[in-house]
Amino acid sequence: MRVSKMLTHTLKEDPQEAEVMSHKLMIRAGMLRRVSSGIYNYLPLGWKVIRKVMDIIREEMNAIEGQELLMPAMNPRELWEETGRWEEMGDNLFRLKDRWGRDYCLGMTHEEVITDIARKEIQSYKDLPIMLYQIQTKFRDEPRPRAGVMRGREFIMKDAYSFHDSDESLDEKYRDNYRAYWRIFARCGMETVPVKADPGPIGGTDNHEFMVLSPVGEDTVFLCECGNGANKEMAYFKDEEKDPPVRSKESSREKIHTPGVSTIEKLCKSLKISADRFMKAIVYIADGKPIMAIVRGDRDINQVKLRRGLGVKTLAMANDDEILKFTGGHLGFSGPVGMDPSVVVADPEIKYMVDTICGANEKDYHFRNVNPGTDFTVGKYIQIRDAVEGDKCPECGKVLDAKRSIELGHIFKLGRKYSNDMKATFLDDKSERKTFIMGCYGIGVTRIVAAVIETHNDKNGIIWPISIAPYECLVMPVMYNDDEQRGISEEIYKKLKEKGIDVAYDDRDSRPGFKFKDADLIGYPLRVIVGKKAIKDGLVELKLRDEKEAQMVKIEEVVDMIIDIIKVEKTKLMSFSDRFEECPC
């Protein structure tokens, strides 16, 4: 491709709309332009990168027997009602009506549609297992799109779905995908960490998120040297075993007047006591019934742990009316004193609290000198607080490391959740009707691109892994005007093209400084510079984007050298097997 004909104009200044580096660089390098909040044009340079990522994904999915298909972005309401997700997805689902007033949505994921395909097309156990996948544009009405393509409202995703007649078969496919995901990300130049995660509204049992560590990530993961890793929602840790607390002096419960002091922060200020001396009591509606969850005042309740610990399907914070009915007091003044123990759940840390302060279930009143056992009884002690830096690994006891991360992929064992709801069945070898067991495997394609840039850049621009660079190589005459330089450049460009190298040729009659800056910004991994000093001795410069110095190479050898370097670089990206660890489940 001739640079003079490319639709790309690079920007010298950072765009006002962008905050994080990958977003800035994608716009400055001419890959991306915003159309609306969270909605983007992928200009040719950006689209080319996305296509390369897609190709890697296709190769790896096909290698584990995935079959590509394409499902509609627009789905009818009826399908989503079969699983209850038309309601469950709430405002995140983009909805629209046709001219007759019929309801549709723009798919954010395709479990319903694929299960519909399966129940119609797959009748026999002989067709199983099978895995189908697509690369599709997905839609989510995000409350707040962020960081360019990192969290958009329209984005490209690969989603795969597998169907099985046994758990063992699903386990095997899950392991295949686990391995394939590792390979895909490695080939894109990304080192990912698989962590245990909560399945959320998708449902199912085992699932892993593939995370890349980055300070701009929106998730927090807790990692241990021993290989154990989980995202924040699922980050369980070892509860410290302590001696039972000893009360230094006899004290008894006392009601105190605290008008308008409805938050922990206000309590700390008004009583001049630190947050860890309070109990935070929050009322939730769990599967329709109210419960009270208690953690120390300085801790955060982890809703996923609470939901799992209670063994309920739905969990939401109660509103003021519900709290009033349940406790007799208002929001901000709840506490366990006087509550039936069967509806009180507390974090184990509560056991060790002495002479603590909590709400009195009466507006504008708290209790002080409250002690577990004497003043109230806890029905169930389960770990329901968020992990924090310094907590210990539940497996080996070492200190967990908290890191920010970007979620690139998520794999789930769905089980029969969708096939049950949608009555998707097949006949087994005994002519019995069975319900499909399913798995589902997603990758954020456009997000990979952002994550790669985020982790591969310097002050001059992007440093692409060669596998997904928009072009593998750039040929650049210092002075396009110079017949000799142009002649040699054209010739090298032609030869590289013939050899199948994805090469760009900067044939613009611009000043060299301008072209160097542009090349660094766009981040061509390899650069051939044809200048007059070098020409005298039949040499051109060959420079790698991530190396400081260029090497002088004979003109007639440069093409072969480039071919070799590309081969070596790609092999490097493929040779990840020494780091790979098999799926733990």
Added chain:
RNA sequence: CGAGGUGUGGCGCAGCUUGGCUAGCGCGUCUGCUUUGGGAGCAGAAGGCCGGAGGUUCAAAUCCUCUCACCUCGACCA
């Protein structure tokens, strides 16, 4: 939804407090000349109903009201 902020040629910004001549600057674009190893210089040119609607005023980019879009933090989130 809560809090803060921004809308002025393609991009980045100034002007607004205290209303007043033809709305400026840098980058980019086009023409010409000179340049040519890290975002060149000179000369010239094109390109704006100042986000939109209403109001105040002799007069509004500037003041008032409403509205829309976008950004950041939070809440939320396969």
